[in-house]
Amino acid sequence: DKFLELMNDNRIWFGKDGNSIPQLKRFLTDVQEGMVTKTIWFRTEVGDNQEAKREVKFFNDSDVFTTPKPERLLQRILTLASNEGDWVLDSFLGSGTTAAVAHKMNRKWIGIELGEHCHTHCIPRLQKVCDGTDQGGISESVGWKGGGGFKYYYLAPSLLKQDKYGNWIIEEKYNADMLAAAMAKHNNFKYQPSEEVYWKQGKSSEKDFIYTTTQFITVEKLDQIHEEMQPDESLLICCKKYSKPCENRYSNITIKKIPQMLLGKCEFGREDYSLNIISMPRNENEPEFIPKGPDKQKKIKNESSPDLFEDNNGEEE
Numbered sequence: 001d002k003f004l005e006l007m008n009d010n011r012i013w014f015g016k017d018g019n020s021i022p023q024l025k026r027f028l029t030d031v032q033e034g035m036v037t038k039t040i041w042f043r044t045e046v047g048d049n050q051e052a053k054r055e056v057k058f059f060n061d062s063d064v065f066t067t068p069k070p071e072r073l074l075q076r077i078l079t080l081a082s083n084e085g086d087w088v089l090d091s092f093l094g095s096g097t098t099a100a101v102a103h104k105m106n107r108k109w110i111g112i113e114l115g116e117h118c119h120t121h122c123i124p125r126l127q128k129v130c131d132g133t134d135q136g137g138i139s140e141s142v143g144w145k146g147g148g149g150f151k152y153y154y155l156a157p158s159l160l161k162q163d164k165y166g167n168w169i170i171e172e173k174y175n176a177d178m179l180a181a182a183m184a185k186h187n188n189f190k191y192q193p194s195e196e197v198y199w200k201q202g203k204s205s206e207k208d209f210i211y212t213t214t215q216f217i218t219v220e221k222l223d224q225i226h227e228e229m230q231p232d233e234s235l236l237i238c239c240k241k242y243s244k245p246c247e248n249r250y251s252n253i254t255i256k257k258i259p260q261m262l263l264g265k266c267e268f269g270r271e272d273y274s275l276n277i278i279s280m281p282r283n284e285n286e287p288e289f290i291p292k293g294p295d296k297q298k299k300i301k302n303e304s305s306p307d308l309f310e311d312n313n314g315e316e317e
C-alpha cells in the first residue's frame with residue numbers, strides 16, 4: 001500500500017531509462033529545515049560596505065573600523081550555518097559584527113581579537129547589544145531588545161616554547177607570579193596565594209595546596225615545608241629541579257618538574273582538535289563585561305623575570 005501511495009505521489013524513480021531498481025525520491029524540503037543558499041547574494045538582501053560602515057559608526061564614529069561587514073550579511077551566514085543556541089566562533093573579530101549578530105540571533109559566541117580595537121570597538125559595541133541600546137543593523141528585524149552578557153579574557157602567551165635545541169622551556173615572559181598562577185590553573189587549583197604561608201599559593205580544597213617555585217628543592221627544604229604542614233594537609237610542589245630523595249619522602253607531598261609535567265597535558269600533532277566547550281562556572285562577584293580597556297601596568301613585563309629557571313650552581317638533581 002505504501003509503495004502504491006509513493007508511486008501515485010511520483011516519489012519513486014526507476015532510473016533514467018525506466019528499468020532500474022526503484023528508488024525513493026527525497027526532496028530538499030523533506031530533508032532540510034531552514035534555508036537553501038543562493039549563488040548570488042545581492043546588496044539589497046545582505047547589505048554592502050557603506051551599510052556596514054554606517055552601522056559601526058554608531059559604536060565609534062571618531063575611528064570608523066575600515067573593513068566591517070554588514071549585519072545582514074552575517075545574519076544570512078548564521079541562518080544558513082547555525083541554529084539557535086549553537087556556538088559561533090570568529091577568531092578575527094574586527095569590529096565585532098559576527099558576535100553582535102550571533103548574540104541578537106540567540107547564538108552563543110566566542111570572538112578573538114588581537115588589536116586594540118577590541119577595547120575601542122568590539123567591547124563598546126557588544127555592551128550596547130547587551131543593554132539593548134544598539135537598535136541598528138538587524139535589531140529591528142529580529143525584534144532585539146537587549147539581554148544576555150559576555151565575559152572578557154586576556155589570552156596569556158603560550159606557557160611553553162622550544163629552545164633552539166628543541167628542548168621545551170618556559171616562555172621568558174612568565175614571571176614567578178604568572179607561572180604560579182598558570183601552574184595552579186593547569187592542575188585544577190584555585191590560585192589564591194596565602195599571605196602567611198609562602199608555599200600555599202593555591203588550593204583545590206581546604207586541605208590540598210599547590211606550590212610553584214623556580215628554586216631547586218632539596219631534602220632540607222622539603223623537610224622544612226613538611227614541618228609546617230598539618231598532618232591532614234597535602235601539597236603538590238611544581239619546581240624546576242629537586243633532589244632525588246625528595247621523590248617519595250612524604251606521602252602527602254607530590255613533587256613534579258616543570259615543564260615535563262605540563263608536556264603530559266599538552267596535545268601535539270593531533271588531526272582533530274575538536275573544541276570542547278564546557279559551561280564556565282559563574283562567579284557571582286565577577287562583572288558580566290568589563291567596560292574599560294586594559295590596564296597597561298598589568299601587561300606582561302619581560303624585565304621582571306630575567307632569572308626564571310636560572311642554573312642552580314651545580315647542585316645535583
Ligand SMILES: C[S@@+](CC[C@H](N)C(=O)[O-])C[C@H]1O[C@@H](n2cnc3c(N)ncnc32)[C@H](O)[C@@H]1O
Nearest residue numbers: 067068069092093094095096097112113114115
Ligand atoms: C578583516 S578584519 C575582520 C572584520 C570583521 N569580520 C568585521 O566585520 O568587522 C580582521 C581582523 O582580524 C584581526 N586579526 C588578525 N590576525 C589575528 C590573530 N592572529 N588573532 C586575532 N585577531 C587577528 C585583525 O586585527 C582584524 O581586526
